[in-house]
Amino acid sequence: MRTLSTGFLWVCLVIITSPALGQTESEIDILRVELAQMRADYEARITLLEQRLDDAEQRAQQQFQQAGQAVSQVDSWQEDISASQVDVGGDNVFNPALGVIFQGQAWSYENDPDDYLIPGFPLGGEAGPLPEGLALGEIEINISANVDDKFTAWLTLPIAIEDGETEVEVEEAWIETMKMPAGLSLRMGRFYSNIGYLNDKHAHSWDFADQPLVYQAFLGNQYLDDGVQLRWLAPTDLYIELGAEVTRGARYPAGGAGHSGFGSFALHAVTGGDIGFSHSWRAGISYLQAEADERVSGTEDEALLFSGQSELLMAEFIWKWSPNGNFRQRNFVFQTEFFWRNEDGVYDLTGSENLPYDNDQLGWYMQAVFQPVPRWRVGLRYDQLSSDNPGPAYMDTPLMPASTDPRRYSVMADWSNSEFSRLRLQYTLDQAGSDDDRQWGLQYTFSIGAHGAHAF
C-alpha cells in the first residue's frame, strides 16, 4: 500500500516537473529535497497511524477482557455459535443408526445338552442349553431411525450359525409412533412382547448368560411374535403404564396362528418409583392368552403337539440400589418373577392321539446382582418350577413331572471395560434336567456402532 502511494507520488512528480526539464540543476535539487521531505513526512504519518491502530486494538482487547464488559462479550459469544453449529450435509446424514453386537461363548456340560429335558416341561421355541464348546453365538445387527416426525423404526437382524449353516433372521422389525396424544403409543410389526420384566430385553443385556427357567419353560425363552401393541402412560407422578397386545400367535407358547392369525393377546400393568436418591423399584403384572394349534415342543426326536389354550399370569418385582443414584460406581439389583400357567387342550403324542390335557404349572426365580466397584459384578440366581400331575395317561411321557421340583442354582461374575464390552463367567448347578448337571460357561458381549440406552 505504502509503496503504491509512493510510486503514485513519483509519477505525479514526473508529470509536474516534465515541463521544467529545461530548468536548472539547482531547481531540480530543491525539488528533490522537497520530495524527500514529503516522503519522510508521509512515512512518519503512516507509522503514526499504524501505531494508533495497534493501540486501539490493544485497548479493545483489554476492554474485551475487562470486567464490566459482559454484554459485548456475550455478543461475540453469540456470533460464534453459528460457526459451531455448521454441520456437514449430504445423504449420509439420513442413514439410520447402525449397531452390531457380538456375543460368543464356550459352555461345558457333564450331560449331553442335546438330550436336555425338564420332566413335565417340554421346551419350545428357542429354549434349552446353549451350544456345547466354543461357539460364535449370535451376531446381532440393529438398525434404527426415525421415519418422519411421527414414526420411528427398529430392525434387529441376528446372524446365527446353526449346524454349520449361516442364517439371517428377522428378529424384531417394528414401527412405533412418537406423537400420539393422551399418553398413548402404538407399536406394530414383529416385537418382543412387553409381558414380564425380561421378555423384551435383548440377550446382550441379560445379567446371566441364559434366561431363567420360567422363561425357558413357559415362553420358549422369550415370546416374540407379529402384531400390534398399545401402551398408555398415566399422567401421574407415580409411574403407571398399561399395555395391550394382539399378536399372530405363531410362536411358542402360541402356535399355528390360531383365530385366523389373531392367536394371542396380552395385557400388562407396570408401576414404579424412587425412594430417596438411592433406591428405585418397579413392579408389574402381565397376562398372556395364547391359542395353540399343533404347537411343537419337546426334543427333535420326540416332538409333542399341543392344541388348546395356554394362559400365563406373571408378576415381577425389581429393586435397585446405588449410592446417590450413581449406578455406574456401585449398585445392587434384586429381581424376582413368578409365573402361573394353565394349559387346557389336547396333546398329540406319538402313538396316542388327542390326549386331553388340563394342567396347572408354576415357576419363579430370584436373583441378585452386585457391582461393588466400577466394572465388576457378581450375581446369584435361583430358579424353580413346579407342575401338577396331568393324569395317569401321561405316565412315562415327557409331560409327567419328576417327583422333585426342577431347580437350578447359578453364579456369575462379569467385567465390563466400558458399557460396550463385557466378559462373563457363569457356573450353573442344574437340577432341572433328568440328571443333575454342572455347567460352566464363558461369554463375551461386544457392541460397536450405535447402541440404544438400556431400559430400567
Add this chain to the structure above:
Amino acid sequence: MKTIILLILLPLIPLVSKADLNIFACEPEWAALAEEIGGKTVKTSSATHALQDPHYIQARPSLIAKVRQADLLVCSGAQLEIGWLPLLLRKGNNPDVMPGMAGFLEASMYVKRLGITTNTDRSQGDVHPQGNPHIQTNPHNILLVAEAMAERMLQLDEDNAQIYEQGLADFKMRWIDAIADWEKRAAQLRGKRVIAHHKSWIYLEDWLGLEEVATLEAVSGIPPSASHLAVLLDQFGDSAAADFIIRAPYQSEKPSQWLSERTGIPAVMLPLSVGGSKQAKDLFSMFDDILERLLSAKS
C-alpha cells in the same frame, strides 16, 4: 426502557395463578435457571442432582412419569444424556417434548460449543462429537440459555408472557452485574494451570483463562488408572507445573488426593452444578463458590 415500563405495569396485572408450566430439566442448573426466570409460575424438577454423574443414570420409572407430564424439557444435550434421555422420551409418550418441538430445549445448541471433534473412535473413550456438553461453567453461556429458555416459556405459556419477560430482564440485569464482579475477582486466576479429573471444566477454563495441562482420566470416561497417575506424578512431581487439581463432587476424590499429597498441588472440589456444594444454592452462589474455592486454594 422496556424493563422500566414492565416494572411499572407489573403490579397492575393481576397475578392469576394459571396452570403452572411444568419444566423437566435434565440437570439441576437448568431447573435453577428456569426458576430464576419463571419464579413461582413454573414447576421444575431435575432428572439428576449435583452429586450424580449426568452421563450415567438409569432411565428410571419415576423419570418416565415426569417426562409424560412435562411441558418443557431442558437438557444440556450434545449427547450428555445419550445413555438415558432417548429412552425417557420413547417411553414417556409425550409428543410435546420430542426433539424438534417447542417443548424440547437442548441448551448446548445455544452456546459456542468447545471441543467439537470429528474423531469419533470409541478407543478415545466417551467422545462427544457435538462438543463438550458441560457448558454451564461459563456464566456467559447461562445468559444465552436463559434467553432461549425464556423464549420457549413465552411460546408455551402466552398467558404468563409478562412474567417470563420480566423474569428474564430481571435475571439478566443481576447476572450481568454478577459476571462483572466475578471477572474482577477472577482476574488473578488468569493463566493458572489446571489438572482436571474429567473434561468437565473446559468452559470455565475458557472463561477465566485457565490452562488445562492434564486430566486424571487417561481416556475420557474411564476412571483414572494407577499407571496414568504415576505418569502425572512424574510430570508434575518436582516442577509444580500446575496450580490446581479440580474435580466435580460426584467424581471420586481419591485420585486427586493421591496426586495432591505427592505433588503439593492443591486438590479442589468445585460444584459442577447447583447443589454441588453446601454454598452452591443457586446459580449465583454456584459461581461465587467456584471462584471462592479456586481463590482460597491458591497457595
